[in-house]
Structures are given as structure tokens and as C-alpha cells.
Amino acid sequence: MGDYTIAELQTLVRAPMMTGLSVAMIDMGLVSTAIEAAAMSKQIAGAAAKYPANSIIQAAFSEATLKSGEVKLDKPEVKPEEVKSGAMIEEAIADINAAIALVDGKASAPEVMEYKQFIYDCGVAVAEAAGSGLFGTGTKVSAAEAEALDRFKLVLGL
Structure with missing residues (x-):
């Protein structure tokens, strides 16, 4: 856990988790949400190895x-009203900004860029995990998900 307190680690974990969760909630469906949750878990579990x-x-x-x-x-x-209003996306952006502010100066610029990419990749993995059709088939990334990903990309400077 190194140079970070427990509270700081929670901030570092929360940014990619909220990014993925906010993307998952955009087009929520019973089967697709389960598929997207599995994709998010896979990203988190594989982060250290990647x-x-x-x-x-x-x-x-x-x-x-x-x-x-x-x-x-x-x-x-x-x-539901937070999902429809975009408040969840705003909360994820706030979490991203808090995490980036935390690591700025504590880690090298290349490490910060990789961390930013990891945050973004969590959102992408969720968006690409399931489609809008029956049982998660169909178009993988909806227009609303693509819009959210574009906002995250901008905030992350990618």
C-alpha cells in the first residue's frame, strides 16, 4: 500500500469503479448489468498484472x-433520477478529479498517464461488455455510453 493512506487508496479505487458503474447505469438491464459488472470485476482484478x-x-x-x-x-x-440527469457521470468525474489530484506529484508522469488510461479502460470495458438487445446482444456501445466515454476521455486528458 506504500505511500498512500487507506483513505487515499479508497479514492484511487473509487475513480475507476465509479467510472465503470456510471457507464453501466446508463443502459441498465438485468442481464446486461450482470455482464457489465463481470467486465468491471475483470478489469479491477487484472489491473496489477497489466x-x-x-x-x-x-x-x-x-x-x-x-x-x-x-x-x-x-x-x-x-x-434512477441521478442516472437520467447525468448526476452519476458528474460524480464519477469528481471522483476522477480527486484521484488525479491525489497522485499528481506522488507518482511519475508516465504512471499518472497509465492510471488515467486504466480509469478510462474500465469505462470502455463496461460499455463494450453487453449490448442493448435481448440478453446483452446487439449494439455494444450505445450513443449515451459513447457520450459518457467521450466526457471521461476529455476529463482524463486522453
């Missing part, structure tokens, strides 16, 4: 950190 030299990702997403149980996230209460 970025072995990134101190940010190693601190927040290493097997030791994830299994320690010390980094806990409050489950956000998802209200």
Missing part, C-alpha cells in the same frame, strides 16, 4: 491490497 511497474495501480489494486479488506468503498446509492 501494470506491474505502476506504483499507483500496484498500491491500490495489488492482490494484497484487494484481499486485505482495509480498502472499502461505500456502495453508492443509485437513484
Whole structure:
């Protein structure tokens, strides 16, 4: 867990989680949401292996950190009106900004860029996991999901 407090680690984990969750909630469906949740879990579980030299990702997403149980996230209460109004996207952007502000100066510029890419990739993985059709088939990334991803990309400077 290195140079980060438990609260800071929670901030680092919350940014990609909220990014993925907010994308999943855009086109919520029983089957598609389950498929998207699995895609999000896969991204989080594979983060440390995908970025072995990134101190940010190693601190927040290493097997030791994830299994320690010390980094806990409050489950956000998802209200339909927040999804429709875009408030969830705004909350995810606030979480992204908080996480980036936290690592700025604590990690190298290449590590920060990789972390930003990881956050974005979590949203992409969720958007591409299931389509809008029956049982998650059909068009994979809806127009609303693509719009959210564009906003995240802009905020992340990618």
C-alpha cells in the first residue's frame, strides 16, 4: 500500500469503479448489468498484472491490497433520477478529479498517464461488455455510453 493512506487508496479505487458503474447505469438491464459488472470485476482484478511497474495501480489494486479488506468503498446509492440527469457521470468525474489530484506529484508522469488510461479502460470495458438487445446482444456501445466515454476521455486528458 506504500505511500498512500487507506483513505487515499479508497479514492484511487473509487475513480475507476465509479467510472465503470456510471457507464453501466446508463443502459441498465438485468442481464446486461450482470455482464457489465463481470467486465468491471475483470478489469479491477487484472489491473496489477497489466501494470506491474505502476506504483499507483500496484498500491491500490495489488492482490494484497484487494484481499486485505482495509480498502472499502461505500456502495453508492443509485437513484434512477441521478442516472437520467447525468448526476452519476458528474460524480464519477469528481471522483476522477480527486484521484488525479491525489497522485499528481506522488507518482511519475508516465504512471499518472497509465492510471488515467486504466480509469478510462474500465469505462470502455463496461460499455463494450453487453449490448442493448435481448440478453446483452446487439449494439455494444450505445450513443449515451459513447457520450459518457467521450466526457471521461476529455476529463482524463486522453
